[in-house]
Amino acid sequence: MPRRALIIGGTRFIGRHTVEEFQAADYDVTIFNRGTHENPFGDDVGHVEGDRTEEGQLRLAAERVDPDVVVDCVAYHPRDVRVACEVFADVDAYVYISSGASYGAEHIPKREDDTPLHDCTAEQATDDSAETYGPRKAEGDRAVFAAAEQGVNAMAVRPPVVYGPHDYTERFDYWIDRVDTHDRIVVPGDGTNLWHLVYVGDVASALRVVAEEGTPGEAYNVGDGHAPTLGEWVELVADACDTDIEPVFASARELAAVDLDLTDFPIYRPALHLLETAKLRALGWRATPHQETLAATVADHRASDRTGRENGPDRATTERLLDVLETV
Incomplete structure (x- = not known):
C-alpha cells in the first residue's frame, strides 16, 4: 500500500x-x-x-x-x-x-x-x-x-x-523577459550582487x-549548488535563451539620474545572501545543474503570459538611462 x-x-x-x-x-x-x-x-x-x-x-x-x-x-x-x-x-x-x-x-x-x-x-x-x-x-x-x-x-x-516553472511572483520572469526581448540589459550595481x-x-x-x-x-x-551573482544570472539566462546581450552596469548614482534605486530591480539585495546546504546534502539531496533548471524555466516563461515587467523598472526608463550613460 x-x-x-x-x-x-x-x-x-x-x-x-x-x-x-x-x-x-x-x-x-x-x-x-x-x-x-x-x-x-x-x-x-x-x-x-x-x-x-x-x-x-x-x-x-x-x-x-x-x-x-x-x-x-x-x-x-x-x-x-x-x-x-x-x-x-x-x-x-x-x-x-x-x-x-x-x-x-x-x-x-x-x-x-x-x-x-x-x-x-x-x-x-x-x-x-x-x-x-x-x-x-x-x-x-x-x-x-x-x-x-x-x-x-x-x-x-x-x-x-x-x-522555475509556474512562478506566479514573476521576479525571475523580469530578467528572462529583458534578455529575451532586448540586447542591452541594465544591471544594477557592478553585477557582483549575490542573492542565493x-x-x-x-x-x-x-x-x-x-x-x-x-x-x-x-x-x-536548500539552495542552488552554485550561487551566481546577478551579473552571472543575466549571462546564464542569455545562454538559456540562446541570445546575445550586452549587460550595462549602472551605479546607484547613475540610476538616480532617472529616479531609480538599486533595489528597484528584482533579485537585488544590498547584503550578500548565501545559504550553506551541507546539512541537506548529507541526507543525499543534490541540486540540479543550471543548464537544466534554466532550460525548463525559460521554456515555461515563453509558454506563459508572464512578463515580470511590473517587478522592476519599465523599458522606457531603462532606455532613458542607457541614453544618459552614452552621453557620459
Whole structure:
C-alpha cells in the first residue's frame, strides 16, 4: 500500500512541484486548500477543500486523509505552524516550508545551527506585511523545534528566493523577459550582487528527502549548488535563451539620474545572501545543474503570459538611462 502524503496548498508553485515530486516517488497524494486556484491535477490527486487557518477544517482533513507525511506550503503565521504540529502530532513527518528570510544576521554563509534567527514580536506574529515575513517564518521554525521536543516528527526547510516553472511572483520572469526581448540589459550595481536562489524542483525534492530522511527538530537550508551573482544570472539566462546581450552596469548614482534605486530591480539585495546546504546534502539531496533548471524555466516563461515587467523598472526608463550613460 503506498504511503499517503498530504500537501497543504499544492496547486500554484512550490506546492504544485511538491505534489509531482511525491507522486513520482509513488505516494498517494492529497492536497488541502480553499479551492480558489485551478487544480492542475484532475482526478490524479485527492482534494480536500478547506481553510488551513481554521483548526476544525484542518482536523477534518487529517481525519479524511490519515497521512503519513504532511508538507505545509502555506503556513505564513506562527499560529498556523503550532496548530498544524498539534493536528499532525502522530504523522511520520510534518515538514514546514520556512525561508532563508528567517535568519536575523547577515552571516556568509548562513548556517542552520549557527546563524541567529529573527526575533518575532506578538504584533509581528499576526501581521501580513512583507516587512514581518522573516520574523514570522523564524517564529514558525521555533514552533517546529518546540513541537519536536514534545515528540512530534516536525522539521523545517528553508529556501531563499525560488524560481522555475509556474512562478506566479514573476521576479525571475523580469530578467528572462529583458534578455529575451532586448540586447542591452541594465544591471544594477557592478553585477557582483549575490542573492542565493533555488530551483523549485529542487525545493520539492528537498521536502521529500527531509520527510524521509530528516531528523525531527532540525531545519535544513536548500539552495542552488552554485550561487551566481546577478551579473552571472543575466549571462546564464542569455545562454538559456540562446541570445546575445550586452549587460550595462549602472551605479546607484547613475540610476538616480532617472529616479531609480538599486533595489528597484528584482533579485537585488544590498547584503550578500548565501545559504550553506551541507546539512541537506548529507541526507543525499543534490541540486540540479543550471543548464537544466534554466532550460525548463525559460521554456515555461515563453509558454506563459508572464512578463515580470511590473517587478522592476519599465523599458522606457531603462532606455532613458542607457541614453544618459552614452552621453557620459
